[in-house]
Amino acid sequence: MSSARILLRTLTLAGVVLGLVVPAAAASAQPSVSELTQQINEESAELAKVVESYNRLREEAKATRAAAEKINSQLGPLEAELARAETEVGQIAITAYKSGGLSTASALLDGTSGSFVDRLGTLDHLARDRQQRLTSFTDTQLTYLAEQEKLQAALKKQDAQVKELADRKKQIEADIDELMAKREQAYGTATETGSSYTGPVPSVSGAAGTAVEFAYGAIGKPYVWAADGPNGYDCSGLTLAAWRAAGKSLPHNAAMQWDVVAKIDRGSLQPGDLVFYSNLNHVGLYVGSGKVIHAPTFGRAVELASVDMMTPYGYGRVR
Structure with a gap:
């Protein structure tokens, strides 16, 4: 084959290779500043939503904690009052036992039964009064305990949501790092x-x-x-x-x-x-x-x- 033909064939092959390489190079071209800007804006908007969601969860968790603390502060005095009421009722029971002496039936047959019946009636009245107070305190306590349980369940849920966002923090920060890298690529500074x-x-x-x-x-x-x-x-x-x-x-x-x-x-x-x-x-x-x-x-x-x-x-x- 002549030198001219070899040269022509080489040039032809080179042209084919160039034709294959140029599109590939174009396909891997870096995004333009306008393209990067669009990506930055879109990613920033999405991350901003995540931030506001994170902020909202923190606010809700804070409110739930405050409500739980308020219930706890109310339960303390209530439980103390309940304990005092229980002590009063216990004392009534002891007094009734000591004052009874003979059985109720014997006392009623005794000539002095009138004063004893009066005493039993008074004790019964006191006991019923204390029992009403005890029932009232118990009902109130149960109400607060139920409310506290509800709030603790909500708090647990909120803490789980905040933890979920905290667990995502690394990913968010990784996304921010990528965003900053794009800003630096587009604008020369992050x-x-x-x-x-x-x-x-x-x-x-x-x-x-x-x-x-x-x-x-x-x-x-x-x-x-x-x-x-x-x-x-x-x-x-x-x-x-x-x-x-x-x-x-x-x-x-x-x-x-x-x-x-x-x-x-x-x-x-x-x-x-x-x-x-x-x-x-x-x-x-x-x-x-x-x-x-x-x-x-x-x-x-x-x-x-x-x-x-x-x-x-x-x-x-x-x-």
């Missing part, structure tokens, strides 16, 4: 470098003003899941902390915050009100001029944003 706010803070009177001022002071601090400060916040943790500074208590969960606020329409929005998003999976604090302060998501920092950064779900005023 987390934003937040800057504190240095502009003017609106002058708002009363408790709402305290909450607004607190929120401005949190700008630039990182999003930290399930956190309510002081070094980081998730969305409901930020609104909780802002209103806590103003002397108001809110649960650490966006949907539960929605349950406790007074519902208002958009036209009634005032600084300090809460704006809810994402089917109650996100919340921010309204600060006026069409702006909210919120803790966005993983890798980002607390920021000042438009009230329409997402489609609002609804609006609420802290009571």
Whole structure:
């Protein structure tokens, strides 16, 4: 075979090989920044739901524990009173036995039976009075014990749910690590470098003003899941902390915050009100001029944003 033909055949084979290799290389190409951004946004939204679910379970478990402690504190005095009643009844029984002397039949035949019958009647009255008290205490105790048993069952269930989420924590954190790796690949850094706010803070009177001022002071601090400060916040943790500074208590969960606020329409929005998003999976604090302060998501920092950064779900005023 001539040199020219060998060269031509080699080039032809090389072309075929290149034709096979190029599509494979294209198929394994790294995702673009826009593709990574879409993945980041989707995964962040799903993880945010998990965080809010975790927060809700913690709130429910806390409420159940408080209710159980209240029942326990009530049972202590009740049991002490019950013990005193039992002692009284025991003393009545002893007194009746000692006072009886002869059998009841003999006493009735005796000439002094009248005074003894009177004595028996008095003892019987006292005994019935004490027995009624004992029955009342017993019924009350049984009611509380039944309630305590119910609460303990609920507490056990809540603890199991919290443990389930705690057991999933490693997986959640692994998902966050993957998310952060994608952020670094897309943006060159996993987390934003937040800057504190240095502009003017609106002058708002009363408790709402305290909450607004607190929120401005949190700008630039990182999003930290399930956190309510002081070094980081998730969305409901930020609104909780802002209103806590103003002397108001809110649960650490966006949907539960929605349950406790007074519902208002958009036209009634005032600084300090809460704006809810994402089917109650996100919340921010309204600060006026069409702006909210919120803790966005993983890798980002607390920021000042438009009230329409997402489609609002609804609006609420802290009571």
